[in-house]
Amino acid sequence: MSDLNIQVKKFADLSLQELYELLQLRSEVFVVEQDCVYQDIDGKDDEALHVLGKKNGRIVAYTRCLKPGYYFEQAAIGRVVVKQSERKFGYGHNIMKASDEAISRNYNTSHIKLSAQQYLIKFYESHGYKTQGEGYLEDGIPHIAMIKD
Template sequence: MEISIKKFEELSIYELHDILQLRSEVFVVEQDCVYQDIDGKDAKALHIIGKKDGKIIAYTRCFPPGFYFEEAAIGRVVVAKNQRKCNYGHAIMEASKTAIKKHYQTENIKLSAQQYLIKFYQSHGFQPIGEGYLEDGIPHIAMVTA
C-alpha cells in the first residue's frame, strides 16, 4: 500500500469521490448507520490516503489541536472490507500519527473509537479515558495517546 498525505485542496476530484465512497461503504452501508458523513470539516483536515493498485483502500483524516479536541485528532479511520486482513489499518494509523507529529508538532492525539476496536488502538499507544458513549447509535469511547 502506498500512503500519501494531502490537504483538502490537494485532493483530486477523483480522490475525493473515492474517499467519500469508501467512507459511505463502511460507515453508512456496512455498519448500517445513517449519519451525515459530509460534515463540512474535510476542508480543514489533513487526509491520509492508502492506495493499492491505484484504488483507495485505507484512509483517515487528521485535525490540529483545538479543532475537535484540545489534542490533535484522528477520525474516519477506515479500511476497505476486503483489505482488512492485510494490516493496512496499522499502517494507516502509524502514518497518521507521523503526519500529526510532522504537520502539527505534537504527539498528543485523541480519537473517538468504536469500542470493539479498543485493542487495535491500544496497539498504537492509545488508552481509553472516561465512560463509553453512543455516537450515531454505535458504542464509542474516547482514547488518547499515553
C-alpha cells in the same frame, strides 16, 4: 513490506477522483456496512489532513486528521477506515502509523485524541492509545474516547 502506498494531502491538494474515492469508501463502510445513517460530510474535511492508503491506484484505507483545538483540545484522528476486502492485510495498522506521523510532522505534537468504536479498543491500544472516561453512543454505535500522549 506493505504494498500500500500512503500519501498525506490537504483538502485543496486532493484530486476530484481521490475526493470521490475517499467519500465513497467512508460511505461504503460507515453508512452501508455498519448500517448507520449519519452525516458523514460534516464540514470538517476542508480543514483536515487526509491520509490516503492506495493499493493499485485505488484508496483502500483512509483517515482524517485535524489540528489541535479544531475538534478536540488535542490533535484528532477520525474516519479511520479500511475497505472490508482489504482488512486481512493489516492496512489499518499502516494507516494509523502514517496518521500519527502526519500529525507529528504537520502539527508538531504527539498528543492525539480519537473517538473509537469500542470493539476496536485493542487495535488502538496497540498504537499507544489509552481509553479515557466512560463509553458513549455515537450514531447508535458504542464508542469511547482514546488518548495518545
